[in-house]
């Protein structure tokens with residue numbers, strides 16, 4: 001099937017979301033080249049970034065599906081549009097951490113790279129005007145962001161996804177430090193993984209050299225962004241594409 005974009009439904013910092021002609025249950029995600037950090041304070045546009053992210057995300061969604069973890073992903077077409085099931089998004093960012101970095105390092109003054117066992121799952125309320133604050137289960141229920149059963153399934157799914165991802169990244173010489181997921185509810189009322197899994201939303205370090213290959217290159221001016229994302233793509237595609 002060839003899906004056609006119709007109206008723009010939503011434009012975020014890194015993606016555009018379109019309706020799909022004749023398919024009210026689907027959306028098309030277009031990945032932009034723009035990069036933002038620090039709640040939109042730092043901005044740039046990097047050629048090829050969007051296409052690398054959509055390719056990496058596609059490989060990971062496909063892999064997770066083979067491991068029994070379905071997502072909203074339906075198809076990525078030759079124009080690098082990602083056709084997805086339409087979900088009612090839950091306004092929560094689910095962060096999983098295997099090693100100390102980023103905001104956790106700052107918050108608790110822990111050494112960067114220290115292993116975290118078992119992995120931590122944290123919830124953040126998606127609200128740009130508030131800077132996406134950390135949110136407890138009780139606060140989420142009080143704000144009617146979600147109910148306990150849904151929060152429990154988000155955390156369980158996030159840890160299952162972490163288990164599957166930490167199975168593949170070391171095999172390709174990468175360390176999965178932390179990452180962010182978003183979920184939504186499909187038309188059957190099922191909680192499904194949505195959004196993207198890409199170097200914009202994960203911290204990935206070279207297992208041998210410790211080189212940071214993800215969006216921290218942009219955040220902290222650590223080197224060429226596309227070069228890092230391309231390395232991640234090349235390593236992953238060796239394992240996931242040639243089967």
Ligand code: UDP
Pocket residue numbers: 093095101102103104132178179180200201202203215
């Ligand atoms: N993350 C994200 N979107 C956000 C916040 C965080 O994708 O709005 C990802 C980030 O790339 C990292 C993980 O979630 O892989 C944990 O981020 P952290 O809480 O350390 O915040 P940061 O240091 O990115 O501000």
